[in-house]
Amino acid sequence: MITIPLYKNDFTATKQRILHSAHFEVSRFIYPSGVHAIEIKNAKGHLVILPFMGQMIWDAHFLATNLCMKNMFTEPKPAQSIMATYGCFAFHAGMIRMGCPAPEDDHPLHGEMPCAAMDSAWLEVSDDCVTLKGSYEYVMGFGHHYLATPAVSLSKDASLFDIQMQIKNLATVPMPLQYMCHINTAYFDNGQLQQNIPASALTLRESIPAHVQPNAQWLEYNQQLKTAAPISELNTPALYDPEIVYFMDDLAKHVEQAQFKLDIGDKYLLTEFSTEAFNCATRWILYNGDQQVGAYVLPATCRPEGFLAAKANGTLIYLAPGQERHFNVRTGICLK
Secondary structure, three states, X not given: OEEEEXXXXXXXXOOEEEEEOOOOEEEEEEOOOOOEEEEEEEOOEEEEEOOOEOOOEEEEEEOOEEOEOEOOOOOOOOOOOXXXXXXXXXXXXXXOOOEOOOOOOOOOOOOOOOOOEOOEEEEEEOOOEXXXXXXXXXXXXXXXXXXXXXXXXXXXXXXXXXXXXXXXXXXXXXXXXXXXXXXXXXXXXXXXXXEOOOHHHEEEOOOOOOOOOOOHHHHHHHHHHOOOOOOOEOOOHHHOOOOEEEEEOOHHHOOOEEEEEEEOOOEXXXXXXXXXXXXXXXXXXXXOOOOEEEEEEEEEOOOOEOHHHHHHHOOOEEEOOOOEEEEEEEEEEEEO
């Protein structure tokens, strides 16, 4: 394996190929907005990752299928809040705060990590795999101190890839941890929602966060969903605006390895993860003229309802001084 450090000064507006092999092509470039990007291609498709901005995955395209939500952004924008550049395929939500803040919370939507200015980034390359890694040290006077090391790995001839996060508490006091691998999957008409947990494990979100502006039709539909089986087919898009959200708690009591699918005909989208690491998950469905999302699963350590809600319901994780946690999500698309 070889390691290739990445430096901002080496990136240009013209795409430059920095690696070529029998199985991979890796390029670097800068969007017109000024955001740096790495493109990793294999025989099945490509990823575009932002190595210095939270290491979010901006684009994912495999098996001739765009996996990313429809959005209003033609390119990533320099931002400190995820709302100012909400067009990516996936981002890291957390780490000390996560979710939609309640009025009493003091944190931005999905916390400090989504758009974090990474301290360093590098590629690790073998014959069979290319991994983009990064390092981000969060430190706040009279506050928390941690090291986050995200990674994205793509293997040769694969249409599935791994999204990883390693978090270490560098402080001498316990650190709260809320983390979600926020995968913004595309909406597919008539997509079939499948999972290896019982339908009874899905609970409709009944709270209405600040960014949701309900209308009469949505309120009526949401009321019907409270007593109906969970949505299993994406076939009524007019009713998914505003968003429909389901929560899944205590997944470990059902399975050790969670598996979620979105069947789209001749292919299916797949996401797998350990429930020991991610004991909760969320399903997010939204369809309107500007944004269309069929996020069939967002693995998480708790519900995305903000810091105070997690603390109140006992799902807030704490890392002891020096303690580390590792998270891995495998996602992508497969042929049947």
